[in-house]
Amino acid sequence: MIAMFTELLTRRELIWILVQRNLKIRYKNSALGFFWSLLTPMLMILMYAIFASILKFNTGRPEYLQFLVTGIVAWQFTAGFLNDSLNAIVGNTNLVKKVFFPRVILPLSTVLANGVNFLLTFIVLLLYLILSGAADFSACYWIVPAFAMHLVLGIGVSCLCATANVFFRDTQHIVGVGSLAWFFLSPIFYDLEMQLGALKFASPQLGGIVYLNPMTGILATYRAALMGHPLTPEIISGGVLSPLWLLLSGAVCLAIMFIGLAALRTGDKYFGDVL
Amino acid sequence: MKAAIEVHNVTKQFRLSAGAGSLKTAVIDWARRRPSRQFTALNDVSFSVAEGETLGLIGANGAGKSTLLSIIAGTLYPTSGHVRTRGVVASLLELGAGFHPDLTGRENVLLYGAIMGIPRETMRQRFDAIVDFSGLEEFIDQPVRFYSSGMYVRLGFAVAVQVDPDVLLVDEVLAVGDNDFQKKCLDKMDEFHRSGKSMLIISHDMHTIRSVSDRIAYLDHGELKGIGAPNAMTARYGADSISGGVTGAKREWGTGGAKMTAVTLVDGEGKPCGTVPPDQRLRLRIDWEAASRIDRPTFGFSLTDETGNTVYGSNTEIDGYDLPFIKGQGQLALEVDVATLHAGNYMLSFSLHSRNHAVNYHRLENHLPISLVENMGFDGVCRLPSRWV
Numbered sequence: 001m002i003a004m005f006t007e008l009l010t011r012r013e014l015i016w017i018l019v020q021r022n023l024k025i026r027y028k029n030s031a032l033g034f035f036w037s038l039l040t041p042m043l044m045i046l047m048y049a050i051f052a053s054i055l056k057f058n059t060g061r062p063e064y065l066q067f068l069v070t071g072i073v074a075w076q077f078t079a080g081f082l083n084d085s086l087n088a089i090v091g092n093t094n095l096v097k098k099v100f101f102p103r104v105i106l107p108l109s110t111v112l113a114n115g116v117n118f119l120l121t122f123i124v125l126l127l128y129l130i131l132s133g134a135a136d137f138s139a140c141y142w143i144v145p146a147f148a149m150h151l152v153l154g155i156g157v158s159c160l161c162a163t164a165n166v167f168f169r170d171t172q173h174i175v176g177v178g179s180l181a182w183f184f185l186s187p188i189f190y191d192l193e194m195q196l197g198a199l200k201f202a203s204p205q206l207g208g209i210v211y212l213n214p215m216t217g218i219l220a221t222y223r224a225a226l227m228g229h230p231l232t233p234e235i236i237s238g239g240v241l242s243p244l245w246l247l248l249s250g251a252v253c254l255a256i257m258f259i260g261l262a263a264l265r266t267g268d269k270y271f272g273d274v275l
Numbered sequence: 276m277k278a279a280i281e282v283h284n285v286t287k288q289f290r291l292s293a294g295a296g297s298l299k300t301a302v303i304d305w306a307r308r309r310p311s312r313q314f315t316a317l318n319d320v321s322f323s324v325a326e327g328e329t330l331g332l333i334g335a336n337g338a339g340k341s342t343l344l345s346i347i348a349g350t351l352y353p354t355s356g357h358v359r360t361r362g363v364v365a366s367l368l369e370l371g372a373g374f375h376p377d378l379t380g381r382e383n384v385l386l387y388g389a390i391m392g393i394p395r396e397t398m399r400q401r402f403d404a405i406v407d408f409s410g411l412e413e414f415i416d417q418p419v420r421f422y423s424s425g426m427y428v429r430l431g432f433a434v435a436v437q438v439d440p441d442v443l444l445v446d447e448v449l450a451v452g453d454n455d456f457q458k459k460c461l462d463k464m465d466e467f468h469r470s471g472k473s474m475l476i477i478s479h480d481m482h483t484i485r486s487v488s489d490r491i492a493y494l495d496h497g498e499l500k501g502i503g504a505p506n507a508m509t510a511r512y513g514a515d516s517i518s519g520g521v522t523g524a525k526r527e528w529g530t531g532g533a534k535m536t537a538v539t540l541v542d543g544e545g546k547p548c549g550t551v552p553p554d555q556r557l558r559l560r561i562d563w564e565a566a567s568r569i570d571r572p573t574f575g576f577s578l579t580d581e582t583g584n585t586v587y588g589s590n591t592e593i594d595g596y597d598l599p600f601i602k603g604q605g606q607l608a609l610e611v612d613v614a615t616l617h618a619g620n621y622m623l624s625f626s627l628h629s630r631n632h633a634v635n636y637h638r639l640e641n642h643l644p645i646s647l648v649e650n651m652g653f654d655g656v657c658r659l660p661s662r663w664v
Contacts, residue, residue: 014389100349272351
């Protein structure tokens with residue numbers, strides 16, 4: 001595993017060029033080009049603002065729209081790498097069949113390309129939170145673990161999806177439905193208090209196992225960093241859930257990354273045969 | 276001498292399954308315990324290529340040549356055995372294969388360099404040489420999807436050789452590109468050879484591969500049949516593939532006023548025979564048939580080699596054989612001395628046409644394959660009387 005990281009370090013130029021390629025191709029032949037990375041989130045925030053107010057779509061918490069938009073922006077990074085990773089290897093068949101290089105670079109570069117895109121969206125999100133007065137940067141250091149967990153999760157999920165899609169093209173359909181389920185299972189448009197209330201655990205402190213979904217932890221950390229929300233919610237019994245539960249999400253992210261990398265390494269031997 | 280490429284007992288099997296890439300078929304296969312059919316593309320192949328050596332790889336389609344090259348390039352894994360290579364390996368498995376259609380020529384060149392692990396700075400320095408070699412100055416900032424296939428290949432070759440690998444793998448790329456470009460490629464490969472790099476080359480063009488290779492390996496149905504001197508190996512391949520090795524489809528056409536009903540290879544006694552007799556004389560009996568009288572017809576023949584080049588052709592007119600007319604049925608005997616011709620596979624075509632070529636009564640293209648096995652001590656098409664004084 002360490003050998004792999006040092007190899008990736010020596011191949012950082014290739015990774016960067018592939019990231020650039022992914023980004024360039026995304027905006028090839030569009031008049032506004034790179035501007036879309038900024039324009040899309042602005043328009044999206046506007047949409048949510050309009051429809052949430054028309055439909056009175058609110059869980060009742062203060063600053064609901066900001067809460068929702070933060071969740072959506074973070075989720076879009078996840079949705080982006082989920083989608084793009086499917087084609088990371090399959091879409092580069094000619095490269096994979098003809099030239100040798102560490103295959104992990106392909107899913108990695110799609111994650112990083114989505115990450116760059118996410119950073120641009122993130123700037124828009126920051127501006128929005130500041131302008132709307134919902135920003136609270138008192139615990140802004142949480143942004144580091146938030147990014148780290150999100151990236152680690154991205155690498156793992158992308159390696160898994162990219163590899164699986166080589167052998168079974170069913171993967172893309174499964175991912176399509178699966179990502180919708182994942183969206184609803186993550187506290188994006190509802191908050192954790194609501195989720196815990198609905199789940200009704202025997203011992204309220206056990207509610208922490210919702211952090212098994214890594215997105216739960218990631219979203220909580222983003223909201224802690226940007227909006228000053230507590231990392232773990234108050235539970236019905238009145239106490240606060242132990243913030244240590246966050247480690248569960250982190251551990252799951254790491255586990256998924258190692259599984260993904262292992263799957264890619266195992267599958268790598270057969271890519272040439274089945275592509 | 277150190278080996279640049281070592282291939283140890285490499286076996287490659289492919290699974291043959293109809294609907295690969297679907298979870299459903301995988302589950303069904305597993306549930307039924309259906310054994311997957313295997314295809315052995317390479318069977319226990321071992322050899323090595325020394326540093327500075329050029330090894331040619333020949334064999335019929337499906338012999339496993341490209342599979343072997345892919346395994347050496349690292350894009351396929353052997354089922355068993357292993358391969359060791361020294362230094363940077365660049366493959367011209369398919370020129371321009373890694374190019375992305377939406378990126379410009381320039382971007383693709385830098386991408387390819389990065390894939391091969393060449394630092395960006397080095398690539399920038401070599402960039403002009405690449406563009407120069409490809410001859411695509413005007414188009415280098417155009418997306419490559421606007422390139423013609425020839426331009427694609429030229430840029431692909433230019434990048435691959437400028438990557439300056441220690442080992443170059445070439446899979447039948449010389450068949451593309453115009454004459455000028457082919458010459459440029461051959462020159463580049465010579466330069467490569469001189470600078471002590473190793474090459475592994477696949478080609479169906481026996482003349483080219485003989486002239487560029489130090490040794491040739493002959494693969495047949497996944498097995499290494501032999502490795503050794505170029506002339507001996509191509510001759511052996513030629514002898515093994517008597518009819519299969521010659522290009523050109525058998526074809527028959529014409530206006531039909533007269534016909535050659537049969538062309539038979541016969542021996543000295545006039546009996547049909549399957550191979551050219553030891554005296555190296557082709558004796559052919561041509562049976563013809565003409566429904567109505569045809570004045571001053573011309574019978575012709577031509578001999579083509581494996582690549583379809585005409586080695587020799589003549590007709591009754593050129594040879595001064597007087598044939599006033601034909602009518603009804605008859606026979607004509609043709610004798611060709613092939614004693615000076617190099618060993619190999621040849622194809623005979625026949626024609627029956629009017630004197631001024633205005634009417635083609637009947638043509639038999641690539642009608643009769645023949646194989647010559649003598650005469651392999653020299654280079655070229657045929658022996659010319661040469662003498663050292």
